[in-house]
Amino acid sequence: MIRMGLGRARGRRRPDRPQGGAGAVTSAFERSLARAGAAAALIGVLVALGGTAVAQMAPVVAPPVAGGEAAPDADLQAAKAEFETAQTLFIRDQYDQAAAHFLDAFARKPFSAFLFNAAVSYEKAQKLEKAAEFFQKYLDREPGAPDAASVKTRIEALRTILAPPAMPGVPGTTPAPVTPAALPALETKGLVVIDSKPQGATIYLDNKTNGVFAKTPWQGSLESKPVKLLLEAKGFKPEERSISPRSDKLVDVYIALSEEHFLGWVEIVSNVPGADVFIDRKDIGAIGKTPFTGHLKPGKHTVFLDRIGFKPVQQEIDVLPGTATQHMIKLEKSDDGWINVAGRGAYGASVSVDGKLACAAPCRTEVAPGVHRVVVRKGGFEDYEAELRVDRGAETTVEVSWSPRPSKRTAYVTAAVAAAFLGGGLYVGYLSNKNHDGVQNDIKASSAGPVTMVDSNDPRFSRGKWEAVGADVLFGVAALLAVSATVSFFSHGPDSVAAVDQRVIGFGPGVSSDGAGLAAWGRF
Amino acid sequence: MGTPTRLATLAFSLLLLAFGAVGCNWTKFDDQAADAPVRSVGAPSGFDSHDFGKSITPLSTGRGSAAAFVATSLNGTHVVLVKVDSGGGVKSEAVSDSALVAAESSTITSVAEIPGGTPTSLLLGSPRVRDQDFGRVLTYTPPDPANSGMDDTAKTLLIPLLGSNDPGMGRGLAAGYLDGVAETADYVIGSDNEIAVVIDGVPANTAVGTTTVGVAPLACDVSYDAQQDNRFAVRRPILAARLWADPRGAAVQQLFVGAPRATGTGTLSILTVANGTLGCLASMAGPSAEFGHALAAGDANGDGVNDFLVVGAPGQQAFVYQGWPALVAPALPAALAITPTPMGVDFGFAVAALNVDGLPGDEVLISDPRATVGGKTGAGHVLIYKFDPAANAMVQVGEIAAHSPDTDENFGYTLNVLNFCRDAAAVAAGAVCPPAALSRILLVGAANEVFVYFRVGDNIPTPAGQTVADVRAP
Numbered sequence: 001m002i003r004m005g006l007g008r009a010r011g012r013r014r015p016d017r018p019q020g021g022a023g024a025v026t027s028a029f030e031r032s033l034a035r036a037g038a039a040a041a042l043i044g045v046l047v048a049l050g051g052t053a054v055a056q057m058a059p060v061v062a063p064p065v066a067g068g069e070a071a072p073d074a075d076l077q078a079a080k081a082e083f084e085t086a087q088t089l090f091i092r093d094q095y096d097q098a099a100a101h102f103l104d105a106f107a108r109k110p111f112s113a114f115l116f117n118a119a120v121s122y123e124k125a126q127k128l129e130k131a132a133e134f135f136q137k138y139l140d141r142e143p144g145a146p147d148a149a150s151v152k153t154r155i156e157a158l159r160t161i162l163a164p165p166a167m168p169g170v171p172g173t174t175p176a177p178v179t180p181a182a183l184p185a186l187e188t189k190g191l192v193v194i195d196s197k198p199q200g201a202t203i204y205l206d207n208k209t210n211g212v213f214a215k216t217p218w219q220g221s222l223e224s225k226p227v228k229l230l231l232e233a234k235g236f237k238p239e240e241r242s243i244s245p246r247s248d249k250l251v252d253v254y255i256a257l258s259e260e261h262f263l264g265w266v267e268i269v270s271n272v273p274g275a276d277v278f279i280d281r282k283d284i285g286a287i288g289k290t291p292f293t294g295h296l297k298p299g300k301h302t303v304f305l306d307r308i309g310f311k312p313v314q315q316e317i318d319v320l321p322g323t324a325t326q327h328m329i330k331l332e333k334s335d336d337g338w339i340n341v342a343g344r345g346a347y348g349a350s351v352s353v354d355g356k357l358a359c360a361a362p363c364r365t366e367v368a369p370g371v372h373r374v375v376v377r378k379g380g381f382e383d384y385e386a387e388l389r390v391d392r393g394a395e396t397t398v399e400v401s402w403s404p405r406p407s408k409r410t411a412y413v414t415a416a417v418a419a420a421f422l423g424g425g426l427y428v429g430y431l432s433n434k435n436h437d438g439v440q441n442d443i444k445a446s447s448a449g450p451v452t453m454v455d456s457n458d459p460r461f462s463r464g465k466w467e468a469v470g471a472d473v474l475f476g477v478a479a480l481l482a483v484s485a486t487v488s489f490f491s492h493g494p495d496s497v498a499a500v501d502q503r504v505i506g507f508g509p510g511v512s513s514d515g516a517g518l519a520a521w522g523r524f
Numbered sequence: 525m526g527t528p529t530r531l532a533t534l535a536f537s538l539l540l541l542a543f544g545a546v547g548c549n550w551t552k553f554d555d556q557a558a559d560a561p562v563r564s565v566g567a568p569s570g571f572d573s574h575d576f577g578k579s580i581t582p583l584s585t586g587r588g589s590a591a592a593f594v595a596t597s598l599n600g601t602h603v604v605l606v607k608v609d610s611g612g613g614v615k616s617e618a619v620s621d622s623a624l625v626a627a628e629s630s631t632i633t634s635v636a637e638i639p640g641g642t643p644t645s646l647l648l649g650s651p652r653v654r655d656q657d658f659g660r661v662l663t664y665t666p667p668d669p670a671n672s673g674m675d676d677t678a679k680t681l682l683i684p685l686l687g688s689n690d691p692g693m694g695r696g697l698a699a700g701y702l703d704g705v706a707e708t709a710d711y712v713i714g715s716d717n718e719i720a721v722v723i724d725g726v727p728a729n730t731a732v733g734t735t736t737v738g739v740a741p742l743a744c745d746v747s748y749d750a751q752q753d754n755r756f757a758v759r760r761p762i763l764a765a766r767l768w769a770d771p772r773g774a775a776v777q778q779l780f781v782g783a784p785r786a787t788g789t790g791t792l793s794i795l796t797v798a799n800g801t802l803g804c805l806a807s808m809a810g811p812s813a814e815f816g817h818a819l820a821a822g823d824a825n826g827d828g829v830n831d832f833l834v835v836g837a838p839g840q841q842a843f844v845y846q847g848w849p850a851l852v853a854p855a856l857p858a859a860l861a862i863t864p865t866p867m868g869v870d871f872g873f874a875v876a877a878l879n880v881d882g883l884p885g886d887e888v889l890i891s892d893p894r895a896t897v898g899g900k901t902g903a904g905h906v907l908i909y910k911f912d913p914a915a916n917a918m919v920q921v922g923e924i925a926a927h928s929p930d931t932d933e934n935f936g937y938t939l940n941v942l943n944f945c946r947d948a949a950a951v952a953a954g955a956v957c958p959p960a961a962l963s964r965i966l967l968v969g970a971a972n973e974v975f976v977y978f979r980v981g982d983n984i985p986t987p988a989g990q991t992v993a994d995v996r997a998p
Binding site for chain 1: 534536537548549550552553554556557558559560561562563564566612926927928973975977979980
């Protein structure tokens, strides 16, 4: 289950945690310091200076968990309430009150960000001495914070302002005229608190391929943008949730992981790290890279490993519920080569190898070593065709520079005009033949009425003759146009060319942060 | 673009190329035109517009072709010999200017063929020499393919009887056998006021104006009214024909002379030569001024002997005189008047007698070149008449018009009958055409065009199943 709080209204209580006092700022502060000092874990915070939005992490001290059982945290809710009250006052320029509430929040939960925010509030209230004091306390608690240097510089600047003026008449003792307004502007920090039941769960941000982010419990600042949290713990069902961190809010995420004894915990490793891991189906994409850890349903599963330069491997594994197993899969160097069609213009092109459609670019296709006829086609462009030699274990990269195919509009128009001329020729020819037949009938047939026999100067002769000539001219023009159209249809622009590179993919012993083993390498 | 589409396009192109290569055969229209039953002969170069076809003279033989006729220009010194081959093809041979130098660039409006010679010669009449009021007659022998060395220059024919200043000399011409001597042809030359006869090369006598010849009160009016409408004044009609048997010989012909007038009544005179003297046998006055403008003789019963005379009276009528050869002048047959329905414009302008229906006997063809046909004013047509014994009248049996009438086409301005020999071998050999191969075909002149009819009569009532064959058919 997951319980997530944002602000006071959505808070929850942890009854197993002692209720914090509501006393004076100082006493509450000192109590919190005492509790924080008992903690042994490190915590990390993200410090944003000068309005930057860079996410930074720092380890923080995890709060003690009684009996290893997480429970609603009343102090955290109280601290959140104080935090939001302080932020409201800060926005209203009531900086003294804001600082007091930040310190009350710290008294509830000793997050160092509260000290930082209190220091910023005091600085805004022109209480520079207290500001320097709480910046220093922040540094004392977070000596390794990413912004430690800038905070230290700020403390020095504040103390310079607070220092007594130099002796008159003594050269070189006059300090630089520093005022608070001259200091870089500072804003308070937001806070994200991630906790789980049980604690110690692995936190991933957005995707497991990004690697492990942290372990619960964790508190710190994140960029103000939506992010997906993935929590995994051995023996528990993974959970994922989305949050939207803000600079003026304390986001509290608490996820109670369910024990899932019916799942099995697997770890898949390979002799060559970084191989794509597929479980049962390859068409839905890789679920991670080796070394891979995760839960699987009990039963038999098929694990596929793909790694360029190596033969694809598939292996059956048997997952038992509530168990953790490691599977070592060995990758062997591939005997084939690859043709990789890439480049910006590759999108929308189809790749055929030896007359068979291979893939839709950009893509890589595996081929046997040797010479292959590669055709890359893309609409509106001339085809790229070449005989490419692919060596064993080598990848031949083809980046096509497309040559636009000449427009066939002129050819179509010419063909249409040719057809029109043909039609005209047929029609005029029909008229000519009609004339001929009509005259022939008049010649042969007896006429009724006056003897108006056809004479050799009958206008139909000349008309029919010119119609025949016209038809022939139309046929001729149509033929010429058709030839022109044909030539246009068959014409093409310059062939598309390609930059062809071949690189050899090899593998050998290697050492990385993930461990030692065989590593792939390339020579270009 | 896929390969199938490209191949389809290529196939389409090849198909079009095949179309372009084969295409439409336009020469078939030339072949078809040659097969047309009517041959249209256009004006040769040199003829003015609306000139060719208004002065046509058929020749008795084809002079190396199936048929031939002479055309002259009414507005220039142009003489063309038009030959029609046995297939219907036409070839025009213009008489050169050098051959006609004697005409002194004057128009030649009358032509007559002098029978008997080989080849035959022509009389050419030029009634207004150098645009003056005197005429001239030339003799001309067209080049003979069989005699290439002959002199083909036109020569002036001197006629002492008429004198060199006789107005309009040559306006009318005729040649034939008038005195019974068949070996030598006789000439008849008409001027505006006279008719002179040259018998066997010897000037006989001249009939001048209203001449009384023979037994009084017979008088033949041979004067010619040159003031009449220009349409009619081009040439005067003189016809040498045998309409009855002259006891002096089988070839003796009679002479028929028309005398149309601008006012009053035109007349027709029948003359004959007896004992070397021209005499008047009969004379008849027509009902109208233009009576006598056109003359033609024909054979009504198909026995090979002429037995009727057609006289045109341009306007509304033509007349047929039949009853010969039983009658001999001065006895005259009764006239059968022909009046077209609807009324014509220049009905009777030209006349001819020709068997157009294939049945024995000639029909009478009378043209109206200014008639409106097919809505075209002045398009002209030719009406065909046949004698109906029951009604004792001439009945119209047909009409001939251009297939595509045109305004002022003047179809029928001239009507002539042309001898056509379909025996190509005989023609090529220069032999006399066998009678079975000899046909008489119709020659219709129009403005700027001459129509040669190889077949007529499709629409003329004939016995069932009978067709009129094309004379070119073997």
